[in-house]
Amino acid sequence: MKKVSTLVFLLVTMILYANRDTISMRVFGKIMESRLTVSLSIDLVDGLHVGLCGAGSPLPDPARSAPCTLVIAGSHHFLFDAGHTGNIGLMGFTPGKLDAVFLTHFHSDHIGDLGEIAMQRWVSANHTSPLPVYGPVGVQTIVNGFNQAYSSDSFYRTAHHGEAIAPTAGKGLIAKPFLARGEEKFIIYQDGDTTISAFKVGHAPVEPSVGYRIDYKGRSVLISGDTVKTNSVMTSAKNVDLLIHEGLSKRLVKIAENSAKAVGQKTMAKIFYDIQDYHTDPEEAAELAQKAGVRHLVFTHIVPMLPLPGMKKAFLGKSDEIFDGPITIGQDGDFFSLPAGSDQIVIDNRL
Structure with a gap:
C-alpha cells in the first residue's frame, strides 16, 4: 500500500x-x-490608516526604500513624500485613488518618484485634473520640472490610449504652495472630517522644511519629515496617536564614518560626518515623544541600515527607557490602522 x-x-x-x-x-x-480588483482600502474600517511605502533614506537598505508614507483618512488618500512609490501597489492600494501629495522638503530621496506617481495615478483612473502637490514655497519649481520631464511621455500616452483612457486635462501635477510660517502648526487642507496642518522643522541648510499633522474623527498622525530635534514637532505632536519620526543613530553613523576613513573613502566619511548634524537620534525623538504625550512612536527614514541581529537595539539605544509607549522601527510595508471612535492601533505588514 x-x-x-x-x-x-x-x-x-x-x-x-x-x-x-x-x-x-x-x-x-x-x-x-x-x-486588478478594486483597492483594498474599501475593506478598511472608517478611521486613519498609515502605510510606510518607503521607510528608508538615500543609503542602500534592502528592507527600506526612499521616503514615502501613504495616509488614508476615511475615503481620502494622501501621499507624504514620493521617494519610492512602487510599494503602494504591492501593499494592495492603487495610485488612482490619490487625492494629493504633500512634500516635506525637496531632497531627491523625497521627490524622486513624483513624476511616476502622477503618471500612474492619471492613467490608472482616467483622471481629468492634475495631481495636486502641496509643499512649502519652492514646490512650483519642483512641479514644473517634473511636468516638463514627463511632457513627451504624457503626449505618447494620450496618443496611444486615447482621451478616454488618458485625458489630456488630467496629466501631470499642479503645485499648491504655502508659506511655512513659524513653529506653530497651521491648516493647509480641510475637507469634512479631515484636517491637515503643516509646521516648520529644522533641516538646515534645507529651507524651508516642514512636517505635517493629520486629524480625522478624533484620531491623529504626525509626520516629522527630516529634522533635528525640534520644538515645533513636540508642540504639534501633543497627544497624537501616532508619531512617524525620522531616526538617525549617531552612534552607528559614527561607526560608518570611521569605517569609511579606515578604507580610504574620504568622500563617504565626510558625508557620514555631515549628516549627523541635521537629523534626530532615536533617543532624542523618544524624549520628544514622551514630553508630547504621544501614544505610539514609529521610526522612519532609518539611518543607517540595520542588517545584523542586535542592531535594532543598538539603533534605539535607551529610547525604550525614555519613552514609555510602544516603539516601532519601521520598514517597508508596515501598516497602522486607527479606527474612528476608538483608541486602538492595529499593526500589520502588507508586503
Whole structure:
C-alpha cells in the first residue's frame, strides 16, 4: 500500500511538472484578477490608516526604500513624500485613488518618484485634473520640472490610449504652495472630517522644511519629515496617536564614518560626518515623544541600515527607557490602522 501511495505521489508530481507552464499561466491569471480588483482600502474600517511605502533614506537598505508614507483618512488618500512609490501597489492600494501629495522638503530621496506617481495615478483612473502637490514655497519649481520631464511621455500616452483612457486635462501635477510660517502648526487642507496642518522643522541648510499633522474623527498622525530635534514637532505632536519620526543613530553613523576613513573613502566619511548634524537620534525623538504625550512612536527614514541581529537595539539605544509607549522601527510595508471612535492601533505588514 505504501509503495502504491509513493507511486501515485510520483505520478501526480510528474504530471504537475509536465504541465507547469499551463498551470502557471492559470495561476498568473488569478493573481492578475486579484491585483486588478478594486483597492483594498474599501475593506478598511472608517478611521486613519498609515502605510510606510518607503521607510528608508538615500543609503542602500534592502528592507527600506526612499521616503514615502501613504495616509488614508476615511475615503481620502494622501501621499507624504514620493521617494519610492512602487510599494503602494504591492501593499494592495492603487495610485488612482490619490487625492494629493504633500512634500516635506525637496531632497531627491523625497521627490524622486513624483513624476511616476502622477503618471500612474492619471492613467490608472482616467483622471481629468492634475495631481495636486502641496509643499512649502519652492514646490512650483519642483512641479514644473517634473511636468516638463514627463511632457513627451504624457503626449505618447494620450496618443496611444486615447482621451478616454488618458485625458489630456488630467496629466501631470499642479503645485499648491504655502508659506511655512513659524513653529506653530497651521491648516493647509480641510475637507469634512479631515484636517491637515503643516509646521516648520529644522533641516538646515534645507529651507524651508516642514512636517505635517493629520486629524480625522478624533484620531491623529504626525509626520516629522527630516529634522533635528525640534520644538515645533513636540508642540504639534501633543497627544497624537501616532508619531512617524525620522531616526538617525549617531552612534552607528559614527561607526560608518570611521569605517569609511579606515578604507580610504574620504568622500563617504565626510558625508557620514555631515549628516549627523541635521537629523534626530532615536533617543532624542523618544524624549520628544514622551514630553508630547504621544501614544505610539514609529521610526522612519532609518539611518543607517540595520542588517545584523542586535542592531535594532543598538539603533534605539535607551529610547525604550525614555519613552514609555510602544516603539516601532519601521520598514517597508508596515501598516497602522486607527479606527474612528476608538483608541486602538492595529499593526500589520502588507508586503
